[in-house]
Amino acid sequence: MMFVARPESLGDSGTVDSFETDPTAESHQSDQTETDQTETDQTETETEIDQTETGTDRTADTDQPARMSDTHPDTHPDTRHGRAGWVALVGGGPGRPDLITVRGLELLRRADVVVVDRLAPRALLDDLRPEVEIVDAGKEPHGHNLTQEEINRLVVDRAGRGLGVVRLKGGDPFVFGRGGEEALACAEARVPWEVVPGVTSAVAVPALAGIPVTHRGITQDVTVVSGHVDPSHPGSTVDWDAVATGAGTVVVLMGVGALARIAAEMIKRGRARSTPTAVIHSRNGGDQQVVTGPLADIASLASDAGIESPSVIVIGDVVALRDKLT
Numbered sequence: 001m002m003f004v005a006r007p008e009s010l011g012d013s014g015t016v017d018s019f020e021t022d023p024t025a026e027s028h029q030s031d032q033t034e035t036d037q038t039e040t041d042q043t044e045t046e047t048e049i050d051q052t053e054t055g056t057d058r059t060a061d062t063d064q065p066a067r068m069s070d071t072h073p074d075t076h077p078d079t080r081h082g083r084a085g086w087v088a089l090v091g092g093g094p095g096r097p098d099l100i101t102v103r104g105l106e107l108l109r110r111a112d113v114v115v116v117d118r119l120a121p122r123a124l125l126d127d128l129r130p131e132v133e134i135v136d137a138g139k140e141p142h143g144h145n146l147t148q149e150e151i152n153r154l155v156v157d158r159a160g161r162g163l164g165v166v167r168l169k170g171g172d173p174f175v176f177g178r179g180g181e182e183a184l185a186c187a188e189a190r191v192p193w194e195v196v197p198g199v200t201s202a203v204a205v206p207a208l209a210g211i212p213v214t215h216r217g218i219t220q221d222v223t224v225v226s227g228h229v230d231p232s233h234p235g236s237t238v239d240w241d242a243v244a245t246g247a248g249t250v251v252v253l254m255g256v257g258a259l260a261r262i263a264a265e266m267i268k269r270g271r272a273r274s275t276p277t278a279v280i281h282s283r284n285g286g287d288q289q290v291v292t293g294p295l296a297d298i299a300s301l302a303s304d305a306g307i308e309s310p311s312v313i314v315i316g317d318v319v320a321l322r323d324k325l326t
Ligand SMILES: C[S@@+](CC[C@H](N)C(=O)[O-])C[C@H]1O[C@@H](n2cnc3c(N)ncnc32)[C@H](O)[C@@H]1O
Pocket: 094, 095, 119, 170, 171, 172, 173, 174, 175, 176, 177, 199, 200, 201, 202, 205, 252, 253, 254, 255, 280, 281, 282, 283, 284, 285, 309, 310, 311, 312
């Protein structure tokens, strides 16, 4: 297993050619092809090679970006047996290694390259084949190892070299995960790609703390918002008035740093001061640290408890169910 994160080697040229190719990954590619051929009779293999050429021509004939339906690794003739590269944007769930989907785990086991985020289920990396290249994309709140553009270029580059790339993320790739940007980069580069949805922390982290985000007789709606931008900041596009005046559950991701301001804004805009609120911290989806209290006091309670990012904030009457469900 090899950790590679060399942002300095990514030039401004729009390619990642300056990344060193991992020769073991290339040799794995050959190994995989050989293995596949032993499982396939010769006639079938020839047919697949023909389909590969047809598929390549079809893509080259159009200026349209690749669509997932054209290029899904399962259905695309080039990729069924690993002869051409692919990218899978895999949601790893809330961090516990047993909460990734079956599909996500399957692709992880097939990957030649894994580009992994901070909140992904990193314990799964221990079970990868030794020749798999692992790139730590970091994504610490204030210390990204790779920029988003570098990640986009990296996954496209590796797939262009005929490798299977899993982009392993926390939660769901399309929930505040920038998975859409990576999908667009693949589509524009005509790289076969797919998204594997994951269990988002917005639902899973409260659930593991004994808080159902909806509950019959308590609330029929749940709103998930980013707390990354302070509610009072002009750059915030969240409709905090609507969020505060509704009666439903509010789940805030990336909000622990702005918790005091979020609570104050919610109260100022109409939510009751006594609204049950929880702040749930966990790094790996287990070992949670949970603080609960009324909305008006939650910031000081969480601060006194030393709660840090990453945490999920839940605001709403469903929080009271935790007393019966833990
Ligand atoms: C950039 S967002 C990514 C969300 C992710 N795509 C998802 O669907 O869960 C990161 C935020 O998700 C939340 N989060 C993710 N994993 C978490 C965990 N294991 N425990 C607590 N919060 C978590 C935190 O609010 C964190 O700041």
